[in-house]
Amino acid sequence: MEDEQGFAEFYRACRLRVYPALVATLGEPRLAEESIDEALTRAAERWSQVRTLDRPAGWVYRVGVNWATSWRRKLSLRPTRRSEDLDRAHLDVLPDFDLVRLLSDLPLRQRQMLILRFGLGYSVEETAALLGVAAGTVKSGVHRARQQLRDDPEVLDGRP
Amino acid sequence: MDVRERIGNLMSEVRPLPGGDAEATFRRGRRRVRRRRILAAGGSAVVAAVAVVWVALPDAGGSRLPLIDDTPETIDVEIPNGWQTITAGEIAVSVPPDWEISQPYESFEPPEGARLGGPCHTDLYQPKEADGDRESDASVAVVYDRPTDGVCRAAGFTGPPPRPGLVLFETIRGTVDGVEGQPGGERVDIEDHARRDRIGQLEVWRTVDDERASSDDGSGIIAYIAAELTGGIWVSHPDAPIIERILATARPAPGAQPRTIEAVTSHRDLPDDAWELLGEGASDHYLGGGRVLTDQAELDRLWAELGFEDQAPTLPEQTIAIVGATYAGGLPGGCHEHREVVGVRMRGSGANILLGPFAPGQQGQCSDTPIIHIVTAPPELAEGLAVVGTETVDDQ
Numbered sequence: 001m002e003d004e005q006g007f008a009e010f011y012r013a014c015r016l017r018v019y020p021a022l023v024a025t026l027g028e029p030r031l032a033e034e035s036i037d038e039a040l041t042r043a044a045e046r047w048s049q050v051r052t053l054d055r056p057a058g059w060v061y062r063v064g065v066n067w068a069t070s071w072r073r074k075l076s077l078r079p080t081r082r083s084e085d086l087d088r089a090h091l092d093v094l095p096d097f098d099l100v101r102l103l104s105d106l107p108l109r110q111r112q113m114l115i116l117r118f119g120l121g122y123s124v125e126e127t128a129a130l131l132g133v134a135a136g137t138v139k140s141g142v143h144r145a146r147q148q149l150r151d152d153p154e155v156l157d158g159r160p
Numbered sequence: 161m162d163v164r165e166r167i168g169n170l171m172s173e174v175r176p177l178p179g180g181d182a183e184a185t186f187r188r189g190r191r192r193v194r195r196r197r198i199l200a201a202g203g204s205a206v207v208a209a210v211a212v213v214w215v216a217l218p219d220a221g222g223s224r225l226p227l228i229d230d231t232p233e234t235i236d237v238e239i240p241n242g243w244q245t246i247t248a249g250e251i252a253v254s255v256p257p258d259w260e261i262s263q264p265y266e267s268f269e270p271p272e273g274a275r276l277g278g279p280c281h282t283d284l285y286q287p288k289e290a291d292g293d294r295e296s297d298a299s300v301a302v303v304y305d306r307p308t309d310g311v312c313r314a315a316g317f318t319g320p321p322p323r324p325g326l327v328l329f330e331t332i333r334g335t336v337d338g339v340e341g342q343p344g345g346e347r348v349d350i351e352d353h354a355r356r357d358r359i360g361q362l363e364v365w366r367t368v369d370d371e372r373a374s375s376d377d378g379s380g381i382i383a384y385i386a387a388e389l390t391g392g393i394w395v396s397h398p399d400a401p402i403i404e405r406i407l408a409t410a411r412p413a414p415g416a417q418p419r420t421i422e423a424v425t426s427h428r429d430l431p432d433d434a435w436e437l438l439g440e441g442a443s444d445h446y447l448g449g450g451r452v453l454t455d456q457a458e459l460d461r462l463w464a465e466l467g468f469e470d471q472a473p474t475l476p477e478q479t480i481a482i483v484g485a486t487y488a489g490g491l492p493g494g495c496h497e498h499r500e501v502v503g504v505r506m507r508g509s510g511a512n513i514l515l516g517p518f519a520p521g522q523q524g525q526c527s528d529t530p531i532i533h534i535v536t537a538p539p540e541l542a543e544g545l546a547v548v549g550t551e552t553v554d555d556q
Contacts, residue, residue: 016175019174019175020170020171020172020173020174020175021171023170023174024167024170024171024174029174049464049465095169095170095173095174096166096169096170096173099166099167099170100170114163114167115167118163118164118167118168119167119168119170119171120171145163146163149163150163
């Protein structure tokens with residue numbers, strides 16, 4: 001079926017492209033894996049609509065982040081104490097662990113702006129449309145995020 | 161190396177784990193969706209206000225592409241017999257007969273600029289920032305929003321506050337400067353509405369715990385509240401709507417019976433991404449947000465976005481709509497473990513309209529499918545309308 005073939009192609013390309021963006025945004029490879037599958041499942045369910053979007057991969061990214069955020073919020077209902085060692089063990093597999101950790105210190109919205117702009121290559125206007133904010137908000141958010149990262153000595157001392 | 165380059169490199173170096181084909185992902189995803197709903201296992205609220213329209217959505221089952229192909233059934237809700245209705249101008253709110261209503265709200269006029277108690281957040285946690293490892297006598301608080309009156313209350317207070325006689329607020333917004341466990345330089349106003357005066361300003365403390373920082377949209381404030389203050393406080397927050405006046409408050413009377421859904425007889429599966437399409441706040445456990453529509457065309461567009469191929473419900477003339485959604489959730493025999501409250505906050509009328517609570521409690525009346533709610537109101541109230549969201553309280 002044409003619809004299903006079209007989705008299969010979208011799935012392959014989108015998973016490769018959006019998964020790293022979700023890892024960078026969420027800072028947890030396993031959660032990113034769950035969220036990309038969730039988002040692609042939703043895309044499959046509504047493929048006739050999603051395929052007509054201007055930025056379907058951006059839609060998948062947004063849905064993935066929102067799902068992961070909601071999931072984390074549900075988990076936060078339990079009294080938990082995180083183990084930094086455990087987190088570190090999960091993140092150590094990443095090629096630039098330090099960057100992921102620094103990104104995780106940014107507000108989620110700023111992280112999303114950075115990743116959409118520099119990771120997925122969307123323009124300011126496209127990023128604004130995907131996040132439902134004004135273009136000026138994206139500009140200022142990206143500026144603040146970059147400023148904060150630049151101010152962090154670990155960025156300056158990071159990889160050459 | 162610039163941040164842009166490092167992000168680019170990270171994107172090129174990270175590869176997903178082998179995930180199988182699209183069909184396998186789809187099957188796996190459906191199982192996850194089902195599991196998530198089981199975990200969510202909550203009830204949903206259905207109480208009607210005048211001009212409230214419930215759109216009941218029959219279940220579409222597990223078919224694929226397109227998943228949703230049923231014709232929606234629109235139900236104009238009639239106020240259940242015996243319910244109490246509060247009216248003010250064109251606004252009316254109906255609550256169950258065994259609820260307590262205060263009208264007007266003790267003639268209380270909020271101080272100028274006061275803001276509705278607002279973005280409180282349901283949470284349960286240990287104040288490790290407050291006192292290191294003293295878990296045995298640490299404060300543990302559940303703080304939740306009271307959509308009826310904007311009061312944040314604490315339950316489960318089990319120990320002394322971090323600082324004697326003080327209300328310590330933390331923010332889960334990720335934008336406050338400072339270091340973990342240290343004052344962040346931002347302040348919130350605290351007002352004791354029982355004494356009707358401002359207690360003062362308190363520092364907002366920052367947490368860098370990612371679980372909380374993930375809610376960086378200002379939707380939540382987590383608070384430690386001293387025991388003597390749990391009778392009710394106003395919480396001011398920059399993101400909260402300004403109070404104009406309080407129309408009335410209503411809340412379940414002690415011992416009030418949980419409600420079942422009385423007005424919705426069927427529903428259907430809402431797309432899982434409805435939460436995104438409807439706006440943050442439309443989902444369970446999430447306070448604040450939702451989506452306010454100002455005309456029929458917007459509702460039509462939303463309907464199309466949601467993937468409904470049929471016609472959107474027709475709004476009454478001269479109305480706007482607030483759209484939110486909840487799960488009417490739970491497994492048979494399991495949904496009585498929770499009760500939920502759906503609230504709609506209106507600034508123009510000064511009212512917080514409460515659309516719940518609902519605790520099914522009876523097997524067979526639970527559903528694990530989401531329901532979309534459309535609440536209509538006069539257009540002049542558009543600016544102040546917001547879906548407060550739902551609140552789930554575990555009874556066990």
